[in-house]
Amino acid sequence: MSTYMNKPSLGDRYAEITVVVVTVIALLTGWFYKSSVENRSVAFESDGVSAAVPDGWLQSQADGDIIRATDRASASFPTTYAISKLAVATEVTPVQAASFQTTDRSQQLTGFRVLDQQTVLVNGQEAYQVSYVFVDYNPNAIQADIPSVVRGVDYIFVKNGQAITVSYWADEHEYEVGLNLFNRFLSSVKF
Numbered sequence: 001m002s003t004y005m006n007k008p009s010l011g012d013r014y015a016e017i018t019v020v021v022v023t024v025i026a027l028l029t030g031w032f033y034k035s036s037v038e039n040r041s042v043a044f045e046s047d048g049v050s051a052a053v054p055d056g057w058l059q060s061q062a063d064g065d066i067i068r069a070t071d072r073a074s075a076s077f078p079t080t081y082a083i084s085k086l087a088v089a090t091e092v093t094p095v096q097a098a099s100f101q102t103t104d105r106s107q108q109l110t111g112f113r114v115l116d117q118q119t120v121l122v123n124g125q126e127a128y129q130v131s132y133v134f135v136d137y138n139p140n141a142i143q144a145d146i147p148s149v150v151r152g153v154d155y156i157f158v159k160n161g162q163a164i165t166v167s168y169w170a171d172e173h174e175y176e177v178g179l180n181l182f183n184r185f186l187s188s189v190k191f
Helices: 012-040 094-110 177-187
Strands: 041-046 049-054 056-062 065-070 080-087 109-123 125-138 148-159 162-171
Touching: 041 065, 049 065, 049 080, 049 177, 056 125, 080 094, 094 109, 094 125, 094 148, 094 162, 094 177
Parallel strands: none
Antiparallel strands: 041 049, 056 065, 065 080, 080 162, 109 125, 125 148, 148 162
């Protein structure tokens, strides 16, 4: 009896390599497409302020904000970006404007606590950064939701007698994940 070894032919080898190459190309194409969809933005301009808001987010102007963009796909507390503007005296510094903003937030938000504050540079402009947490709960007695701990950060800029505040709020479990997208939004803000 002779032993016959079944050797793969040259065509079989090319077929295996082709399957691997096509699979890798398809995965890379899908990843690039997914990234481009997630990173799409819509230009926004109002009251001398412009920004690139993530596409598909709900845009509104509430509570004196120039814009408030909300991600409707957030799990609990809706991830939110906001830009507000307040007229201030020309000699007011970002630290003083931040103090006013922090006092206002402490009166408006439940369980508000400042975590960190510091002077930073954003796109070459001096800003004062205030990181904080607060508790969000639904006062609707029909919906018995568990309160959410929300992390937030404000970047306060003072320019030409105006205090511009750029804010980011997200559920504590989604905050770090969404920080890169917010930083792109922050970099797109022009005034």
